[in-house]
Amino acid sequence: MTNSVSAAARAADQPTKEAGTPHPRSPRPAVIYFFGALGGILFGYETGVIAGALTFIQKTPGFPASAVTTGLIVGGIAGGAVFGALVAGRLADRFGRRPVIFVIGLIYIVGSVACAVAQNNTWLIAARIFLGLAVGGSSSLVPVYLSEMAPARTRGRLAGLNQLMIVTGLLLGYLTNLALSGSGDWRTMLATGAAPAVVLIAGLKLLPESPRWLILHGREEEARALLAGTRSAEEADRDIAAIREVTTHTPHRRELLAGWIRPAMIIGIGIPILTQYTGLNIVTYYAPTIFESLGLPHENALYFTIILGTVKVLSVMVGLQLIDRLGRRFLFLAGSAAMAVSMSWMAYEASRGDAMSPGAMLTAMSIMFVSYSLTWGPVNWVVLGEIFPLRVRGAAMGVAGMVTWLATLGITFGFPVMRDAWGLTNTMIFFVGGNILGLLFCKVFVHETRGRTLEEIEEDLRERYDRKQQGKSAQSENGSTS
Incomplete structure (x- = not known):
């Protein structure tokens, strides 16, 4: 993979090096943000399309169904x-x-095709693992790219665009499932995931390199030209000065373990885990399966998932307007409380068995989707994209992304097993506890970053650590003199 990226880097960089000058003009900001966030659509689409395809896969000869196999495929x-x-x-x-x-x-292209032509469960699982390389890469890279491109005053809204693209991709996956449900053609469902990837590659020529990465690698004039296209000249000069200042710190290969970065790493590991333990993804991945287990026909279950997907898209659009107004920390706390309540309602409805109201369960799930999409959905990606220092941002975000997907793996594989062992009601109660834990974590560890530049956030980390060390030194001196 390293050799492939190296070749791609040479190809992508060639026009700039031949010219010896910065790009004559930056692409329009809307173009940058759209193609920068397009990886989110791919991420969401692959999540949504498997939810509807799963029932048809399990009915195909050579694809025997079990809780373990289902968990491995998803x-x-x-x-x-x-x-x-x-x-x-x-x-x-x-x-x-x-x-x-x-x-x-x-x-994404190769993986989607490999899934579509799978001849048995082992092949399909292997293809899904390969496809996961791209899903994981885009989930860690897109938030960083958007955060580095956006001005501080609108960074929350623009970096949160990644979540809007994810839920849009999710809805497109649900719609594809419904369109093909009559034929049960799950292979075409999975193959269509290649289409957005083709658009992404075609649009890459319009996508500039991150200005912060350019400055870090001695290409300041190119960075200045790009920044001038996305913010005022005053903001561009201020950002360049701030980026230049933080890049003067000497990096170390083990800097991720440095004491001053530790608070960011605690958040960067804790938030991804707790995001998965909200329980939102069990609804996202298994909504049709949950509805079918409660007695709904498959086609009705698909209609319900489209309603949920639409609710999620509309909620994220509203949520993006709130990030820079209400702040990251407030939205985390409010979202945890609301999701704990809605998941409790879902658990209650599941406990009623045959007396359960499908409308009430759909309403509870919709409230869950709205609560997540207004708060944790967009905010967790924004916070992860902005809390890490520049020199280690890619590596630190990689760790956060790895933790995100380890937690996702635990939930997506574990849910069918937990449901069979504990029952749906007790499984949902487990996620109520996850939301309460998330509220307590954010109250203790998360600091507000609204309206601050990435460089100011980095300096804050250093200053808090320095104050803490000075306090320890003062205590040590007082202890020795007494």
């Missing part, structure tokens, strides 16, 4: 994403963001 993509997220961040720091995005697009 969770296989998360298994590959663990490695993809970790490697993509490191490669992006070395070769740049654009070449890695190019390779991610290629993996």
Whole structure:
């Protein structure tokens, strides 16, 4: 994979090096943000399409169904994403963001086709793991790229665009499932995942390199030209000065373990785990299966998932307007409380058995989707994209992405097993506890970053650590004198 990225880096960089000057003009900001976030659509589509295809796969000869096999098919993509997220961040720091995005697009195309032509469960699981390399890479790289491109005053809204693309891809996957449900053609469902990847690769020529990466690698004039296209001249000068200042710190290969970075790493590991333990993804991946287990016909279950997907898209659109108004920390806390309540309602409805109201369950799930999409959905990607220092941002985001997908793997593989062993009601109660834990974590560890530049956030980390060390020194001196 490293050789592929290196070749892609040379190809992507060639026009700039031949000219010896910065790009004559930057692409329009809307173009940058759209193609920068397009990886989110691919991520969401692969999540949504497997939810509807699963029933048809299990009815195909040569694809025997079991709780473990179901967990591996759905969770296989998360298994590959663990490695993809970790490697993509490191490669992006070395070769740049654009070449890695190019390779991610290629993996999406090959992986989608490999899933579509699978002849048995083993083949399909292996193809899903391979496809997961791209899902993990895009999940760790897209938030970083958007955060680095966006001005501080609108960074929350623009970096959160990744979540809007994810839920849009999710809805497109659900719609594809419904369109093909009459034929049960799950192979075409899975193959169509290649289409957005083709658009991503075609649009890569319009996607500039991250200005922060350019400055870090001594290409300041190119960075200045790009920044001038996405913010005012005053903001561009201020950002360049701030980026230049933080890049003067000497990096160390073990800097991720440094004491001053530790608070960011605690958040970067804790938030991805707790995001999965909200329980949102069991609804996302298994909504049709849940509805069918409660007695609904498959086609009705698909209609219900489309309603949920639409609710999610509309909610994220509203949520993006709130990030820079209400702040990241407030939305985390409010979202945890609301999801704990809605998951409790879902558990209650599941406990009623045959007396359960499908309308009430759909309403509870919709509230869950709205709560997540207004808060944790967009905010967790924004916070992860902005809390890490520049020199280790790609590597740190890779670790956060790896943790995200390890937690996703645990949930997507574990849910069918937990449901069979504990029952649906007790499984949902488990996720109520996850939301309560998320609220307590954010109250203790998460600091507000609204309206601050990435460089100010980095300096904050250093200053808090220095104050803590000075306090320890003062206590030590007082103890020795007494």
